[in-house]
Amino acid sequence: MTSPFDLTGKRAFVTGANTGxxxxxxxxxxxxxxxxxxxxxxxxxxxxxxIADAGGRGSEHxxxxxxxxxxxxxxxxxxxxxxxxxxxxxxAGIIRRxxxxxxxxxxxxxxxxxxxKAAFFLAQAFGKSAIADGRHGAVVNIASxxxxxxxxxxxxxxxxxxxxxxxxxxxxxxxxxxxxxxNAIAPGYVVTNNTAAxxxxxxxxxxxxxxxxxxxxxxxSDIGGAAVFLASDAARxxxxxxxxVDGGWLAR
Ligand code: NAD
Numbered sequence: 001m002t003s004p005f006d007l008t009g010k011r012a013f014v015t016g017a018n019t020g021x022x023x024x025x026x027x028x029x030x031x032x033x034x035x036x037x038x039x040x041x042x043x044x045x046x047x048x049x050x051i052a053d054a055g056g057r058g059s060e061h062x063x064x065x066x067x068x069x070x071x072x073x074x075x076x077x078x079x080x081x082x083x084x085x086x087x088x089x090x091x092a093g094i095i096r097r098x099x100x101x102x103x104x105x106x107x108x109x110x111x112x113x114x115x116x117k118a119a120f121f122l123a124q125a126f127g128k129s130a131i132a133d134g135r136h137g138a139v140v141n142i143a144s145x146x147x148x149x150x151x152x153x154x155x156x157x158x159x160x161x162x163x164x165x166x167x168x169x170x171x172x173x174x175x176x177x178x179x180x181x182x183n184a185i186a187p188g189y190v191v192t193n194n195t196a197a198x199x200x201x202x203x204x205x206x207x208x209x210x211x212x213x214x215x216x217x218x219x220x221s222d223i224g225g226a227a228v229f230l231a232s233d234a235a236r237x238x239x240x241x242x243x244x245v246d247g248g249w250l251a252r
Contacts, residue, residue: 004232004233004234005032005228005229005232005233005234006032006033006232007029007032007033007034007087007228007231007232008032008033008034009033010033010034010035010086010087010231011034011035011037011082011083011084011085011086011087012026012029012034012035012036012037012085012086012087012088012089012231013036013037013039013061013075013078013079013085013087013088013089013122013126014026014029014036014037014038014039014089014091015039015040015065015071015089015090015091015092015118015119015122016039016040016065016091016092016093017036017038017039017040017044017047017091018038018040018042018043018044018046018047019042019046019047019192019193020190020192020193020194020220021091021142021187021190021192021194021220021223022038022040022047022089022091022092022220023046023047023050023220024219024220024221024222024223024224025089025091025140025220025223025224025227026038026047026051026058026089027047027050027051027054027056027221027224028221028224028225028227028228029087029089029224029227029228029231030051030054030056030057030058031054031056032228032231032232033056034056034086034087034231035056035057035058035059035082036051036056036057036058036059037058037059037061037078037082037085038058038059038060038061039061039062039063039065039074039075039078039092040061040062040065040092041062041063041064041065042062043060043062044058044060044061044062045060048060059078059082061074061077061078062074065092065114065118065122066110066113066114066118067113067118068113068117068118068121068122071118071121071122072121072122072124072125075088075122075125075126076125079129084129084130084133084135085126085129085137086130086135086136086137086138086231087137087138087139087140087231088122088123088126088137088138088139088140089139089140089141089142089227089231090118090119090122090123090139090140090141090142090164091142092114092115092118093114093115093142093160093194094110094111094114094115094157094194095111095154095157095194096110096111096154096156096157097153097154097197098153098155099153100153100155103155103156107156108155108156108159109156110156111156111157111159111160112156112159112160112163115157115160115161115163115164116159116160116163116164116167119141119164119167120167123139123141123167123171123182126139127139127171127175127178127180130178130179130180131175131178131180134179135179136179136180136236137179137180137181138180138181138182138183138230138231138232138235139168139171139180139181139182139183140183140184140185140227140230140231141164141167141168141182141183141184141185142164142184142185142187142223143161143164143165143168143184143185143186143187143242144157144161144164144186144187145186145187145188145189145244145246145249145250146158146161146162147161147162147164147165147184147186147242148186148244148250149250161186164184165184165242168182168183168184168240168242169240172239172240173239173240175239176239176240181230181235181236181238181239182239182240183230183235183238183239183240183241183242183243184241184242184243185223185226185227185230185242185243185244185245186242186243186244186245186246186250187218187222187223187245187246188212188218188244188245188246188247188249188250189208189212189217189218189246189247189249190217190218190219190220190222190223191217191218191219191220192220195217199217211249211252212246212247212248212249213247213248213249213251213252214247214248215247216247217247218245218246218247222245222247223245226243226245230243
């Protein structure tokens with residue numbers, strides 16, 4: 001009997017797959033049977049080794065994804081060379097911290113260019129191809145608990161993650177009838193480079209941990225399972241959802 005979570009025969013394009021949440025997602029998709037194109041600006045060697053060790057298949061595709069033209073060109077070249085993609089995971093993202101009164105235009109633009117603009121135009125390239133071919137597709141966007149909360153000292157990040165919810169819902173409305181699922185995952189506090197500064201601050205780190213009902217920070221593998229689900233046939237009737245994977249943070 002085939003599992004509804006089986007991704008055998010599917011091709012996935014995962015941005016920011018070299019480390020952290022993107023690596024956890026790439027590995028989980030590969031374990032579920034997908035062939036994973038690992039995209040980003042840094043070597044994917046570690047992720048490809050993890051995938052190979054798990055008996056999966058993947059490839060490396062390098063570009064600065066903050067340049068949306070470069071991001072779309074990378075996606076289209078990978079699709080032309082390896083075949084069209086069934087799954088797109090918009091994971092690559094950065095964060096900049098400063099008080100709102102001191103926030104710079106550069107820290108605004110850098111974050112929005114990668115976290116939101118590149119994600120939208122990659123989804124556009126993916127959707128265009130799937131709709132033109134009449135092929136089922138699944139987009140999984142990586143949002144945040146700061147899709148639902150304001151946060152502090154991260155103005156452009158909060159804007160980008162609120163925006164991610166907006167484009168997730170908009171694309172779901174436009175594409176649900178074309179057999180393309182668009183959903184998002186909202187991770188809570190996960191142990192990655194992105195949260196190194198928070199974890200380095202003893203007081204913030206303790207306060208965050210005390211508020212997480214699960215009693216621990218998340219691990220990238222915690223996010224991988226949700227990505228497999230949203231990319232799979234088990235989620236075929238789910239459109240425009242933003243699934244928190246946060247140890248209960250938002251329920252509190
Ligand atoms: P991370 O810093 O470990 O990973 C970020 C990834 O983005 C890396 O692969 C990096 O190479 C890639 N990247 C950054 N700039 C790039 C560029 N210009 N071009 C191509 N790739 C680029 O952080 P992470 O926590 O794994 O973050 C992954 C996603 O998860 C981000 O969208 C982040 O906002 C989101 N997120 C993280 C947390 C958390 O607690 N760690 C919580 C909520 C959401």
